[in-house]
Amino acid sequence: QYYGKLPDIEIQTEEDKTWRLALARMDLRKMTPELIEQNNQRFIQFKPSLESDIEKISQGAQEELEIINEISTLSCWSRFRFEGRQDKYERYSQYENNPNLVIEETKKIIEKFKDTSDKFNLFRESIPGYSCTVLIRDFVDLLSDEEKSFCKDVIFQYTDSLFKENYEYQIADGVEAAINALPYLLKHFSEEKFKIKLILLLTLFNEYPLGFDKRICDYSIEAIMNNRLWESSPEDANSIFLGYLELHKKFQQLNISLIEELYRQGVYNISFAQVINRFQKVYGSDLNQILNNQFSANEINNLEQIPLGALCTALEILPNELDNTEQELFAQLTFSLFAKYLFNTDLKQEAKDDELEPMLKYRFFEKFSAITLCSSTDKCKEYIKPFLESFNSCDNAAEFFNQLIIAQDKFNRYENFWFIWNSFYDKVVSISNEDNKRSYYSKYIIRSYLFSKTIWNEGIKGWHSLTDRQSLFFRRVSKDMGPHPAVLYSFSKILNGVAYQFQKEGIFWICSILDKYSEYLSNNLETDTTFYLENLVRNFVSTRHNEVKSNRQIKDGLVKVLDFLINKGSSLAYRLRESVL
Secondary structure, X not given: XXXXXXXXXXXXXXXXXXXXXXXXXXXHHHEEEEEEEEOOEXXXXXXXXXXXXXXXXXXXXXXXXXXXXXXXXXXHHHHHHHHOOHHHHOOOXXXXXXXXXXXXXXXXHHHHOOOOOOOOHHHHHHHHHHHHHHHHHHOHHHOOHHHHXXXXXXXXXXXXXXXXXXXXXXXXXXXXXXXXXXXXXXXXXXXXXXXXXHHHXXXXXXXXXXXXOOEOHHHHHXXXXXXXXXXXXXXXXXXXXXXXXXXXXXXXXXXXXHHHHHHHOOOOOOXXXXXXXXXXXXXXXXXXHHHOOOOOOOOHHHHHHOOXXXXXXXXXXXXXXXXXXXXXXXXXXXXXXXXXXXXXHHHHHHOOHHHHOHHHHHHHHHHHHHHHHOOOHHHHHHHHHHHHXXXXXXXXXXXXXXXHHHHHHHHOOHHHHHHHHHHOHHHHHHHHOOOOOOOOOHHHHHXXXXXXXXXXXXXXXXXXXOOHHHHHHHHHHHHHXXXXXXXXXXXXXXXXXXXXXXHHHHHHHHHHHHHHHHHHHHHOOOOOHHHHHHHHHHHHHHHOHHHHHHOHHXXXXXXXXXXXXXXXXXXXXXXXXXXXX
């Protein structure tokens, strides 16, 4: 039946031949049994009888599979190494202990696949980019001069492809890895300094989006920041920063004029390579001055003429610990501009949509938090001043606090963090006041400020920045912000998680809130407050049952919380209440 539906062999397509191969492997009638021996055991294997044209397809598929298996080991190791996944890359001891083997296999891949017509072109083409980047970054001391030069040439082949007419981004195509290697090449090939800096600078102008949260220019930013170019070569890093500030506006103007020029000629598509080629011709002398460190920026005092997106990109290039007046001035002015747009409702409405798109705000808050936390106390005070002056109940305020928490989790700058937090205390209290408590954004701001909006690791029972000193902070919150439902929600959530150490005191904070505002809160509870309160009291009773039974003060406070839950219909609270009385 199935064979009869197939067309004649002369007119069969590749799909038809593949179906014939599948039928041959299913049809036991056309299989020949063969006896094979393996590990002192005998097996009967049924071998399909294949016609000559199908046999060729089968052999070709087998060869392709063997090629994949041959190069996939190096591919996995090099990518795991590049991404820093130690638990993964350590499994490949043959490469970990012998970088010369990596060079050898990389050369074989390049030589074997000179013909780019194979089906696995992208897969195998990306491998040399990753393997050579890893070698230059992690094993350079074990390489000979010849091997270093080989890796350099391979890396440049990948970075140069970004500026070619036919370049089209593909996931993990090796370009990102190659650009990431450039700061390391700078250490060992000083004669290539101009080219390396030129690639890093020009890549910053490529804002082509790679999904929701990344752009091609982020390759360059990550290379400069993650590979510590500011530490190894601060003058070169600073020249890239100043050059980007100076040339961004010129690049955008040239881009627009070139689009208009080509449009008049009937050409409606323009590539990044075309713009870059024209840009290098027109502004070659400026590029030479910048890349030879013979340049000082004129744009720092005129930042209002630069789009917010470009300002954020320039900010991301800077180190987290600013070390000169020029950088500090730029950061201060940029913070002031962003504060106006992020917290001023009128200016937000005037701003273009792309100037304050979500990822731009996220990128800015992330970098602002890092710089502010890593600065001196005096500078920290200056940096947060424009945000204090502009702060109000709006959609960006909650994310402002959330990104500070995430940055503090990474950098652990206790004094600066709590200086910032205490500086905004009165602002948050004002938002939580009775007149404002129905504000749409207030609950998100208070949740974020009280650490309950942040996504913490599952099972967390404390945080390095919440010490015994913060007991007074939470007590003040219960007194000054208690009427707002978001406070009860936050306390219920964090006391069984990130603020676990305050659980005993926290019962009294919650009790004091319920004493004063029980009726109002009962009618205005935030979603999941009952759920988190139940988790809290259940954990409290199970871990401190004897203390609850023997300490009248704790028992009375807990019973008040349980009574509140019982009034909300909680059967768990009813059972717990019976067990502690």
